[in-house]
Amino acid sequence: MNVMTSIPPTEAEIVSRARDLIPVLRARAESCEKARMVPKETIEDFQRAGFFRILQPRRWGGYEMTPNTLNKVLMELGRGCPSSAWIVMVLGVHPFEVGLLDERCGEELWGQDNSTLISSSYAPFGTVTRADGGYVLNGEWMTSSGCDHAAGGAFLGGRVVENGESVFRSFWVKREDFSIIDDWHVVGLQGTGSKRLVVKEAFVPDYRNHVIAAYGAETHGHLNNLYKMPFFYMFYAAVSSVIVGMARGMADLYVEHMMPRQNINQAIGAAVQDPFIKNRLGDATAKISAAAARILTNTDEAWSYAARGELVPLEVRIRTFATNQFTGGECFEAAHMLFKKTSTRGVWLSSPIQRQMRDILVGANHITQNQDNIGDLLGGQMLGNKLAPGNPFGVRI
Template sequence: MGVVVEKNIAVPSTEELVQRARAMIPWLREQAESVEENRAVPPSTVEAFRRAGFFRILQPAAWGGYEMNPESFYRVVMEVGRGCPSSGWTLAILGIHQWEFGKMDPRVGEEVWGSDQEVLVSSSYAPLGKARKVEGGWMLSGKWPTSSGSEHAPGGAFLGARVYDEQGDFRDLRSFLVKREDYELIDDWHVVGLCGTGSKSLKIKTEAFVPEHRSHSFLDYQLGHGAATYQLPFNQVFSGVISSAIVGFAQGMVDVFIEHTKPKQNQFALGPNPAKNPFVQEKLGTAMLQIRSARGRILQCTQEAWAYAERGELVPLDVRVQQFLDVQATGKDCFSAGHMLFKKSGARGIFLNTPMQRQLRSLLAACNHITQNEDDFSAILGAFMLGEPIPPGVFGVPAPMQT
């Protein structure tokens, strides 16, 4: 069956989508505690995101999507993360995959969305699977951790694996879209933060066949088909959405801190009340600076890359290297901001029913994501600026061995 491009799709503006997300914040905050207790975002929340059009933001127009700039989705995720970190994270993960479809063979979109354009897929990109090449595709096996929102994803899952040649040398890092019936979910999500994301492990039952057109390289960055948004590099777009969620968590801490601090009166004989304490004021101002700086870097990098994509050009390597670090440093800056505020929240911040600690624990968990590894990447960028080569398998497919 051929791909039929949808006509007359009512595409909302970015500002309208952001306002829809912002309007959800009070409701999301009300249910955040129950989301953690149940260890998963409820179907009603996913349905609310669906009705708001959030899952269509990056979906190709051929299947009813808006195929917008990732900046639009990032800004929505930032707002949702302010209200409920687990809900924001689940939206980020389930909503970014629609963009990945735009990078792939159109047959994949038709297979998943041919009869239902609202089907979601999950993922676990950690390259822990074993992939072997066969005629017409790949055989994939293994077990993958932390597939966020997997209970809401009947369309299958993108799973990662390293590919080696016959000599055992690393050749590629690939994503494989596996059908839902080919794997089982393992309920092992018992964690300190982002407790409500339902990030269960996936295990392929025996060995799954994945046709060639349902796989793509993470590393082989090339111009593809379709709109400008699908010409952007995978690692930047995916890292950007994780970082956007983290910005939302940190901004949520600011929101709660201000609410808790404004009405408080000092209970001790000496010193001003917290709202008039210059040290509290300074920490709040510094935290806001760090969060806005991280947010600004994400959006600026997206805008810079978008200019190349609109011209039909690859984002140059030197730009990608710098942007990758810009985005990866989000976790460091936002956790620092959140921790400063937590230290100034007093004893009330440590109670489990206080939103402050939920936001901080979510920051703690999210900042351990591989996309927030700013230490290693600072060294890679520094070496690159001094004329050293990029390690193989970071921004490109390793060159063939010379014989």
């Protein structure tokens, strides 16, 4: 159905919708994991709430809201079901990417149904060959989260040699041009259904792809203010935000677990009076809160330029992009601090605590949370080092 929106919700309204869904998501989390796919009814709940429209262009029925609106929604949804929240993160960022492309893409995708979704697999596993008027893609692309719900196809990453240089492009491949292989058997975030896509001789015209790291007046100057934000920043910040939500959910479960608990090996009877139990919660909450504040502050800083119709300066792009990537490690540390104090009760498969811990483990392993390499990049830039070839900031060396 092609639903044109009238007045978009306020940020407070749509964040409240996310918060209201937390109990529903928690109730479905176990079945979501067992099915290894987010339930259809959950996707329908997300559609009704408008989560996938937050970054969608207005001309195609979207809300075109501020970047932190999606981040705040993800920080709530992750508390209920990390896998379901992950799908909002992935499928909710792609409307932003469509906003960067030729307008023909938006018309093809949303002309008949502006609720159509797109998945992705950006790692360049397959091959890309230049052809007359476009490119031909072949091969297999792994871990396409939410692909079962993405009737619009997928963005696939690929490297193309242009003028002797390897260029990283993102290609929109229609759903009829690939098959899905169910190989998503993993330790955490099982419910994301991040399956393998197999592509055979798929032609992608020139207007349905872009240089994923491109950023400058030529590529972004003509776009609406929201789409003047760098794509890599938007995607990486969204991943960091959903991990914050997962860690907040771990703290929620810890409180619920400890409130009725009695210590049997210490003189203190009630667990809530144990100084170590209280200390772990306080320390973990401080880590999680700091990570959330950094993401929101970084995004507000970058958005302050785009909101005025300006491009985000390179120094700001590097610092904000890099520091957000420490979120996964910090939230995993916070979650593990709490998990350790749940003792044996936390390890049963019937306990939501162990599922939340496993989901955070996998989320923190995402490439967008690679704090080792990114710390080197940030420190090097601060010390005057030149950016290396293949940098994610659209800067040619």
